[in-house]
Amino acid sequence: RKEVEQDPGPFNVPEGATVAFNCTYSNSASQSFFWYRQDCRKEPKLLMSVYSSGNEDGRFTAQLNRASQYISLLIRDSKLSDSATYLCAVRETGRRALTFGSGTRLQVQP
Amino acid sequence: NAGVTQTPKFQVLKTGQSMTLQCAQDMNHEYMSWYRQDPGMGLRLIHYSVGAGITDQGEVPNGYNVSRSTTEDFPLRLLSAAPSQTSVYFCASSPDSNSYNEQFFGPGTRLTVL
Numbered sequence: 001r002k003e004v005e006q007d008p009g010p011f012n013v014p015e016g017a018t019v020a021f022n023c024t025y026s027n028s029a030s031q032s033f034f035w036y037r038q039d040c041r042k043e044p045k046l047l048m049s050v051y052s053s054g055n056e057d058g059r060f061t062a063q064l065n066r067a068s069q070y071i072s073l074l075i076r077d078s079k080l081s082d083s084a085t086y087l088c089a090v091r092e093t094g095r096r097a098l099t100f101g102s103g104t105r106l107q108v109q110p
Numbered sequence: 111n112a113g114v115t116q117t118p119k120f121q122v123l124k125t126g127q128s129m130t131l132q133c134a135q136d137m138n139h140e141y142m143s144w145y146r147q148d149p150g151m152g153l154r155l156i157h158y159s160v161g162a163g164i165t166d167q168g169e170v171p172n173g174y175n176v177s178r179s180t181t182e183d184f185p186l187r188l189l190s191a192a193p194s195q196t197s198v199y200f201c202a203s204s205p206d207s208n209s210y211n212e213q214f215f216g217p218g219t220r221l222t223v224l
Contacts, residue, residue, distance in 0.1 A: 008150070034212075043200055043215035044153070087152065096160060097143060097168055098213060102152035 003027060004090050006101035014109055017078050021104045023088030024070040032091040033064055033071045037084045038103065044087055047073075078108045111136050114216035116201050122222045123191040131186040131219050133201030140206045142184040143168070143213070144176065146197040153200065159184055160206075191223045 005024045013019045025033075033050035048055065050062040050071050061074040071090075075082055085103040092099070117132045135142065143158035145168075155168030159178040173195060175187040184203075188195060198220050202213040 004152075043217050045215070046212040049212075096141065096166075097155045097158055099155075099169075100145075100153040102150055 002101075003099050004088060004101040006086075006088060006104045008102060008104060010105040010107050012107045012109060013078055015078055015080060017108075018074065018076045019078055019106065020072055020074045021086055021088075021106075022070050022072050023101050023104075024068075025090045025099075026069070027090075027092050028066075028069060029093045030069075030090045031093040033062075034089040034098070035060075035062055035071075035073050036087040036089060036100075038087055039084050044100075047086070075106075078106075080108050080110060082106060083108045113137065114201055114203050114214050116199075116216035116219050118219060119217065120220045122224065123188075124224050125192060127191050129188055129191065131188075131199055131201075131221070133184045133186065133216060134182050135184075135201075135203040135214070135216075136182065137203065137205075137214070138181060139203035139214075140181070141211075141213075142178065142201065142203045144174070144184070144186045145200045145202065146170065146195075147200060147218075148197050156186065156199075188221075193223045195221065196223045197221060 035047040036044040037047045038044040054063045059076045063072045085105045087103045088101045089098040114135045144156040145153040157176040159165045201216040204211040204213045
């Protein structure tokens, strides 16, 4: 089983829709969680960190469920510009490096 | 600040050739790392460094060497290129290995090994 798993998609949604992605992780000792956005043929860029209490940044909401070992990303009022691949990343306690999921592709359609 | 820079952007090698992928950052970051990204596999860590003179192996280190003689530079060497090393390579840096620090990625090097 992969350490960090994501549904590859693609998720095809109309503009204005609400869409949610999940990311599951296998190691209960995981400590830090992130969502990165990657545009086609570009480098990943941090979208948001995920805190235990959940956090929101504009149209984006991130949640952590430690009991079920997953993080989620909710995008409200989708824009065409949200079309990208969304990567989750996890850092385990005591480890310096991040482990990435393989990404979920989102295509927002007019 | 230029951030994280990588050269070259594209490279084609023949099997058995060696080369060095360059990575530099001008943000005085302690932590630097190399990832490769393949379709359906996500980003996999090759090597990382927590400071000048210190390097360690990641998930997929075989066939690659690194060194960190300065804070700014973290080159990745392919010793004898193989078709399995065809991939997109990303270098990343962060201020340190603190849990919540963002990693900044370079633009990537697209490598094809024939």
